Amino acid sequence: MSEAYGYGKVILFGEHFVVYGIPAIAAGISKKTVATIGAGDKPGIEIVDNRPAVEGYKEKYAEQQEESVGLMGPAFGVDFGEKPVKITLGGELFCASGVGASAASCVAIARAISGYFRLGLSDEKINAIAYEGEKAYAGNPSGIDNTASTYGGLVYFVKNFDRPNTMERPVLKAPLYVIMASTGITTKTKVAVEGVRQRKEQEPEKYAGLFKEAEALVAEARKALEEGNAGEVGALMAKNHGLLQQIGVSCEELDGLVDAANSAGAVGAKMTGGGMGGYMVALVRQEDQDRISDELTRAGATHTIKAEIR
């Protein structure tokens, strides 16, 4: 038996724009998906999914999970027909769209297989394999989710088209306290990303302007994070939410939770991840975390996660 994990993640700035090479900032959160692996009793890689999840999430993604495992399999150089494995997924990460659940599962599965067969794969290799697995869920993912899931901590990420993606580690002056709140709506990232692609093609000028704004915003956000200017970070999150609304990936439920967080005194709030449902994230003062989490539940959140980012 061998056990392995992948972190859940929160995108603080730049989701969707990151697919096109604009930098983005994400963080791993302490809630993880854990994979336990042992010998299987039928050829191949069998997955038993015991993760806690929003209703319908696992059913909606079952086919993609199978496809994802199929995409990762060849990278290990193991004949799973001869050496079958059974991987049980669990852990504390509550799975819903927007928290990197698919990436966390890919990373945990890759680490479990590496550990079980003593392959000694580096984090870089695990990240690359998880990226292949993510393709089943996100189509042509930027790679930010699997990167945050592999390494944890704060990640400044750039998808490059002519060379490997780059990751930097900005250092926070002070820890950040966030609440992630789920709308309970499961949306496929692939669908949200494809919608942006189509609208961008239909309105190139509008989108060029929005992409410029997004790029400038992430640069300002990085500076504010490194300077420990939480007020500015919050204001930029609000601005980022506005941009995501304009590219059509927010929804009434996400906007409602963002408004509720702001009314309850959050420093800033935005949707996070693929959108059209899934999670939002609010930056809050440490002493307000419990209270605002409760307010978000009252406002309709089906699940909340309180996290500290360092």
Ligand code: MEV
């Ligand atoms: C999803 O968590 C983040 C997106 O930007 C897609 C991606 O980066 O691959 C929407």
